[in-house]
Amino acid sequence: MSNKVSIVGAGNVGSIVGYSLAMQGLAHEIVLVDRDPDRAKGKALDMSHSASAVRSHSIVSAAKSYKDIEGSKVVVITAGFPRKPGMTREDLLFKNAEIMRDVITNVREYAPDAIVVTVSNPLDAMTYTALRVGKYPRNQVIGMAGILDSARMAYFIYEKLGYGAGQIRASVIGGHGDFMVPLPRYSTVAGVPLSDLLTEKEIEEVVERTKHAGAEIVGYLKTGSAYFAPGKSTAIMVEAILRDSKQIHPCAVLLDGEYGVKNVVNGVPVMLGKDGAEKVIEVTLNPCEREQFRKSTEAVEEMINILEDKFFKD
Numbered sequence: 613m614s615n616k617v618s619i620v621g622a623g624n625v626g627s628i629v630g631y632s633l634a635m636q637g638l639a640h641e642i643v644l645v646d647r648d649p650d651r652a653k654g655k656a657l658d659m660s661h662s663a664s665a666v667r668s669h670s671i672v673s674a675a676k677s678y679k680d681i682e683g684s685k686v687v688v689i690t691a692g693f694p695r696k697p698g699m700t701r702e703d704l705l706f707k708n709a710e711i712m713r714d715v716i717t718n719v720r721e722y723a724p725d726a727i728v729v730t731v732s733n734p735l736d737a738m739t740y741t742a743l744r745v746g747k748y749p750r751n752q753v754i755g756m757a758g759i760l761d762s763a764r765m766a767y768f769i770y771e772k773l774g775y776g777a778g779q780i781r782a783s784v785i786g787g788h789g790d791f792m793v794p795l796p797r798y799s800t801v802a803g804v805p806l807s808d809l810l811t812e813k814e815i816e817e818v819v820e821r822t823k824h825a826g827a828e829i830v831g832y833l834k835t836g837s838a839y840f841a842p843g844k845s846t847a848i849m850v851e852a853i854l855r856d857s858k859q860i861h862p863c864a865v866l867l868d869g870e871y872g873v874k875n876v877v878n879g880v881p882v883m884l885g886k887d888g889a890e891k892v893i894e895v896t897l898n899p900c901e902r903e904q905f906r907k908s909t910e911a912v913e914e915m916i917n918i919l920e921d922k923f924f925k926d
């Protein structure tokens with residue numbers, strides 16, 4: 613099986629994805645594509661030097677054209693505008709849909725069988741756009757957000773407790789926006805339920821901070837959004853696909869009746885393997901969680917409807 617990985621968008625997030633993969637040495641060939649070819653070239657060279665320093669056998673190169681992504685097992689798409697303070701992810705909808713259309717058209721042509729991992733925002737709507745433009749089967753396009761949101765929740769749990777770092781498993785499903793659905797009931801520290809460790813008020817504070825963690829970082833950085841945790845979370849997905857690990861991760865996929873939802877992308881636990889999203893796992897939700905998931909689906913559906921009316925009809 614090929615383990616070549618291409619990354620379209622050699623900006624902040626794309627660079628961390630490439631760097632993480634290069635340090636690991638799992639992908640022998642990593643190709644960076646960017647509309648600014650010098651950016652891709654400079655970063656590819658820098659990453660190859662890092663790989664050489666740690667004796668990793670990953671070689672990172674810059675694409676001269678999309679032809680260079682041929683034979684990729686995975687293509688990661690981080691091309692797109694990041695938000696700035698005062699913006700929501702949804703504000704990027706049309707600009708990034710244009711970029712996604714251009715990128716996917718090329719990816720479908722030159723690496724038609726690659727598993728596509730989408731990262732650009734608004735994530736769920738961009739994953740839908742990729743599926744729609746490329747006419748992909750749903751297992752082939754997977755959005756990255758749930759691993760990131762769950763990692764953030766785990767960190768905020770640690771901050772409240774002051775112990776348990778590295779032992780915290782947090783769970784977030786739903787869309788990558790203000791309506792994401794953190795699941796304290798399915799979050800534990802070394803197997804101990806959160807409700808045995810934190811008060812209801814503390815848990816609520818963790819939930820609220822998780823929902824707005826992206827915006828919190830945008831507020832500090834001012835010129836763009838987070839990239840270390842987003843890049844690493846994406847690399848975790850790529851690794852699961854390359855290794856055919858069959859691990860379960862929260863990812864954004866097109867739902868086909870699961871959770872009572874059809875034809876909308878939303879974040880749910882997914883088994884990842886060589887064929888991409890190989891299985892969608894249905895978690896039992898209580899009425900309150902179900903209602904939150906419904907609201908989250910509605911928010912994504914609204915964006916999809918806007919795209920169908922104003923973008924795909926052009």
Ligand SMILES: NC(=O)C1=CN([C@@H]2O[C@H](COP(=O)(O)OP(=O)(O)OC[C@H]3O[C@@H](n4cnc5c(N)ncnc54)[C@H](O)[C@@H]3O)[C@@H](O)[C@H]2O)C=CC1
Pocket residue numbers: 620621622623624625626645646647648651690691692693694695704708711714715730731732733735756757760788836837838839842
């Ligand atoms: N899903 C998630 O959880 C997260 C999503 N994001 C999203 O990821 C995207 C990238 O963020 P950053 O890397 O911080 O932005 P960035 O601005 O640092 O990088 C974006 C790169 O895309 C390139 N690009 C733009 N149009 C292109 C095209 N048509 N073809 C090839 N390359 C193109 C740009 O030249 C630039 O290098 C944003 O939309 C951001 O909102 C960021 C963090 C987390």
Ligand SMILES: O=C([O-])CC(=O)C(=O)O
Pocket residue numbers: 694695701733760788825826827829830837838842
């Ligand atoms: O907040 C943003 O715009 C970028 C992102 O999706 C995140 O960091 O969660």
